[in-house]
Amino acid sequence: MKEKRVLPLIFTLCLTLTSCGQAAAGGGISAAPMVDASPDSSKGQSAGTVMSCRIVDGAEDGNLLLAELDGAGSGVYTLTVGDIPVAVDGEKASAADLTDGMTVEVDYSGTVLETYPAQLANVSSLRAQTPPGGGYTDLCGLWLKVLDDLWSTDPGLNGMEGGGTVPYVGVDLSRAPGDLSAAEKAAVAWRFAQLHGAAPLSGTFDELAKQGYIDRAELSWKDGVFFSIAENHSHDEERYSLPVLQFDAQKWRGGDGADFFSDCMCVWPENGVWSDYAVGSEAVS
Template sequence: MKKVRITILSLALCAFLAACGQAVSPLGDGGGASSSAGTLKGETLSTETVTVCRIVDGAETGELLLAELNGAENGIYLLSTKGLPVTVDGQSAHAEDLADGMTVEVEHSGTVLESYPAQFAQIVSLRAKTPANGDYNDLCGLWLKVLDDLWSTDPGLNGMEGGGTVPYVGVDLSGAPGDLTETEKAAVAWQFGRLHGAQALTGTFDELAEQGFIDKERLFWEDGVLFSVTAEGQSETATYSLPTLTFDAQKWRGGDGAYFFSDCVCVWPESGTWTEYSIGSEAIS
């Protein structure tokens, strides 16, 4: 009888604890996983999850900056190719065979670290494809080059009164010719800011003014510079049957502090990269 009473009491106690929600988490006290790069996002799916991205920059170093195609603006990733199985156009290859502008299929576990840019937790393979003849290859690289050229021109506009460079750079590619996605534009802006030790902000003049960065009344950005690229005339034409982009670019600090590249022309070379362009005229205000 004593044994029966003990068993009944034990069962009642277990039922009481369950009703009160006192259960031990299978994850332990932490209830999840963490990393110096960020927290885990989503659940681990299968090793066959594939994310399709563009290589925005970094192919030459093996530290890739990727922009997810057809993804949200925050679909930006950093990925190291060290030790990864790589194929190019279906053939076994090396990381050194990758090039900026290629599309890649990243096969991974489905878990993503919520840093910015994000990182894939477990990568299985990297499958790259060379853009088809005539496609806009490495258009991100072209705009990065234009932005860098503007940064180097009239560098005084980039400085702060007490020394050092501005802590913010605004990047507006909303009017740039070509077929960049919003994610690719955001990736270009982030990389440009990183290269110059500044926080990148995406947006137009009006948007950045509404957010309180630009003083619209004084026409001045005290701690930042706005860089923009806009289509000029018939922006997508052909020169000797090769695709051609025409555009204007500028950096703006204030009403009397700006620099302009006008009537710029970039012809798509048969090698397939948009990296060289000519400037029709330059002006300062």
């Protein structure tokens, strides 16, 4: 492995994000199966239901990706706002006032169309709340940015020998800082894979190897690339006036094909969102 040191580098969140997806609850492995969305495939619940969600992505154009926040729920949903009445912090608003990272209460009929991501039927209103200052605002957007930066590093690792990109993308956010819910992690994994025309597999390296995707004996993944983000504790003794996220990120295709972002840091900008981060060092093998 050769290692190169780079000066701290600030990446700016510049992706146009439109939708995300779901993995099995508890960090299990799941691809993104598509299910017939005809009325016969609808799953009925009690009439008149309110669901609490996070806007993971898509607020910029009103095509929302929502991650369920109720209890241990791991549901991921898409919703086009259109003419649905919107309120923000108790005041009448519009779809243009929504931002990624907001929590939102969705009033709907109680029926869920079992597409992937799922769809909430007959939505009658959205009630959004602005995230409090200093919270993990749009943390999903930050992790999507980190993953996409890794994808762009050494793009040859993303391709198949016969041409085209890998059919699978593995994403492990189980140790990423910020305490994302199961649904938020699933949404990030699905959206990232979708951006690059691949199917998402959520799970750790060991879980994916156990399922037969990664060849542990050969230390390789023939038809996929594994991405992970994990908290870095090497600077725990340092003190900062603003909240700080410290992490490492990795892209892995095999023993001789991997990229690493180490000692990464993202500082809360006080009046903004988690978006820019600095890479302490970068290594390629």
